[in-house]
Amino acid sequence: MRFSSLQRDELNTDVSLLCFTDMAEPIHQITTNNEGTHAREQVPYTLITRKEKIRTDEGQTHENTLKRHYEKAHWACITVHEDTYEQSICYGFMKIMRYICQQNSAGSYLGMTIPIVTVVHTDEMHRTLSRAVTVAYYLPPRHQSEPPRPHDPEITIEHWPAAIIYTRPFTGATNELTIISSLAEALEQLFRPFVTLYLF
Numbered sequence: 001m002r003f004s005s006l007q008r009d010e011l012n013t014d015v016s017l018l019c020f021t022d023m024a025e026p027i028h029q030i031t032t033n034n035e036g037t038h039a040r041e042q043v044p045y046t047l048i049t050r051k052e053k054i055r056t057d058e059g060q061t062h063e064n065t066l067k068r069h070y071e072k073a074h075w076a077c078i079t080v081h082e083d084t085y086e087q088s089i090c091y092g093f094m095k096i097m098r099y100i101c102q103q104n105s106a107g108s109y110l111g112m113t114i115p116i117v118t119v120v121h122t123d124e125m126h127r128t129l130s131r132a133v134t135v136a137y138y139l140p141p142r143h144q145s146e147p148p149r150p151h152d153p154e155i156t157i158e159h160w161p162a163a164i165i166y167t168r169p170f171t172g173a174t175n176e177l178t179i180i181s182s183l184a185e186a187l188e189q190l191f192r193p194f195v196t197l198y199l200f
Helices: 024-030 085-101 176-190
Strands: 002-008 015-021 040-042 046-051 065-070 073-080 112-114 116-120 133-138 156-160 163-170
Touching: 073 085, 085 116, 085 133, 163 176
Parallel strands: 040 112
Antiparallel strands: 002 015, 002 163, 015 116, 046 065, 065 163, 073 133, 073 156, 116 133
16 A cells, blocks of 8 residues: 655745655565564654545545654665656665665665655646655654765755644555546545544
8 A cells, every 4th residue: 555645835836746655565575684674663753633444426436635744864875867657766766775784884784664655746736746755764763863874875864844744544556646546535635624533
């Protein structure tokens, strides 16, 4: 399952699309050692609201949209400009995994956090993805105050401010067509009134 997420800038209504990519299998393969599987930590967030499923006039059912708050944090990021989205995330993911596994100033395995996030941008009509794709890794809490420096000059440590993120799940392959389609559905949902559910 994939999560597409929208970050809305209230001042200029710019929309950035973050793809919370399900890379559980490659992460499992890379981070498994002889003693078993390294624990994977979830990127922390606070759930603010959840929008219920909506059935359209055409009989389609939209998945829940979640409104989340993410705290400010350090992320290791690489921006790639390959010919396709798929090529960019593969290249970026492998670079990030090398940083996580040992190619850092600590010289050790940093620990795996999920999801790995990809950030893409669209044109004004939200019909075409830009070639620039950023692959981002949330640094575990123990490394947040002093992030290990990457050996790879293409990887940078960025401090992301606290943000409100809207997410909705979608299934199937993550490619340019499914991202654009999911974005269109997410934007349509965002402009419907939210139904607030309190979860206990």
